[in-house]
Amino acid sequence: MNTIRRRTSGGGDSDNPEGFALYRTEAFEDSYQGVELLLPIALQWRLLEERRRLARAREEDRRVPTLERLRADRDATRAAVARTAQLPAGPGDQLSFIKQFERGMARRDRTRRHPVLKAEEVLRVLAKTATVRNRDEHKRELELMERVKSLGALREVANPARNPDRWARAVANLRACHPHFLVVTDFVVEHVALSMSSKGPLWIPPLHLWGPPGIGKSHYANDLALALGTSLRRQTMENAQTTSLLLGTERHWSTACPGAVFEEIVLGRYANPVFLIDELDKAPANSAYDPLKPLHSLLEPFTAATARDAALDITFDASLAIYIAASNDPNRIPESLRSRFTEFEIPLPRGAHAIQIAQVVAARTVEKLSVPGFLPPEPRLAYRLAHLTPRAIRKAVQGAVARAIVNDRRYLKTSDLPADVLDEDGPKVVLH
Incomplete structure (x- = not known):
């Protein structure tokens, strides 16, 4: 550091002119060699104060980033995320993205293809993703959105009646393999026929199959999905503790992930997959986060058309999904849910x-x-x-x-x- 000292003769009196003193400038802080200059004392004190101020500023800058640096880092991060997510920059790019994402929408056959996402909703989620600072969250959400973008807005609508011969064989197999489910099979056959007459996409009202354990409810649901030509997703409620199974975990949690409905419809192939809600009567009754709560909206086509997955905070159309619930004791199921199902008691075969x-x-x-x-x-x-x-x-x-x-x-x-x-x-x- 720089120092001020007076050089004196052997008698102790200073040899410096009045108002001046020697000013020593060291090359390094731990150096014992430096240059001595004869400078006015007032100037030297100002130099020392400026030196101390600069030292404090460097120390503060090293410990705490300045507000400008924080803003610059934030803007750089957002720009990098936007580039990674390929977020359309201007109105022209956004219009191009919308046309590409919703390609084929206007000319589609409503009985065969159904829109499950809107391009504007994808743009909104992409913009929101660009503001997420956590690196792991960035990676997770961007990977999901890339899959969403690549799949586009439309999904297939399964309808076995488009192949009458195959459908007739599938129905015969259902009746032969599951004769104690005949009334359920007839109900499904009627709604498949209705969908063909109405020229609309196939949708089957929610079914609730209840009866003794082990009589084949889950196997029937699996065979029914095969007969309909769509996918099946099984979710058991026996150990469910939160609402996240069906509609995802809130995005602020480190373990956030999409729910089964989003994965099967938005990230899947079909707009009308089968969801087997197994052990419906065994869902915890006193859970702080009722695992059955999402079903109240998902089972109603009107509200299911704007289903929201919490992991990405994204709204999509789940109105064509087919739900089959299985239970042993229907009395343990809330009446508000039972009223949304068409119920069938499945007897023991005799x-x-x-x-x-x-x-x-x-x-x-x-x-x-x-x-x-x-x-x-x-x-x-x-x-x-x-x-x-x-x-x-x-x-x-x-x-x-x-x-x-x-x-x-x-x-x-x-x-x-x-x-x-x-x-x-x-x-x-x-x-x-």
Whole structure:
């Protein structure tokens, strides 16, 4: 640092002119060598004050960024994000983006393609994303929006009636494999026929299937989705604690992610996928964030047309989604939800239906195990399985196939079935 000192003779009197003193300028702060200058004392004090001021400014600048620097960093970040997101800059670019995103909208066949997003909504979300400062949030949201942009506004509308022969075979299969769901199958067939007559996109009112556990409600929903030619997304409510399962986590959380409805419709292929809401009656009743709350709006086509996913704060059209709820005890479901469903009580299969189901489930179970060279089960085995639920039949047949393989056989014998199944005196779920 710079110092001021008076040089004196041996007698102690100063040799400097009046009002002057030696001013030492060191090359570095820890240096003992420097240059001594004879300067007016008043000037030296001003130089020392300026030196101290500059030192304080450097220290402050090193510790706390200036407001201008913060603003510059913010503007640079926004510009970089906007470039990464390819956010249209001016009205002309925005109009071009809208035309590209909504391409094919005007000429579309309403029965085959349905708009699930508006270009203006995508632009709004992109602009909002450009203001997000957290790097991880940037990356997550930009990746999602890139997928949204690439998919455009339209999604396919599945309707099996466009292929009458295939639809007739699918309906016959539903009736053969799930005879105790005949009334549900007939309900769906009627609405498929209605969609073709009305020249509108296929939509089926929400279904609530309730009955004893293990009778095949989930398997029926899966087969129904296959018959309709659309995708299926299963969401169980047994351990649900928040509303985020269906409509996403709020974007300010570090673990924010889109909900099942957004993923299946906006990021998926179909505008009318099937959502299986399983174990509806087992949703926690006293949860602070009611997991069933989103269903109140999603089950109504009018409000579902403006569904909002929290992760991106984006609004989309989920009005064509098909909902199938499954439960064991409908009395545990709020009446406000039950009123939005068409309800069907599914009974335990009996008599000829029980034998028919046992044959189908046993054959499917063997087929899905994919054991090379294993023969389909003989029809007579169905008589020993018909008193079980479809779930219990699958478990029994899986164990029987394992026993047959252990005994170096590629076919089933009655003795391969579990002992409790063969016990004539054991409990019977269904008598025939």
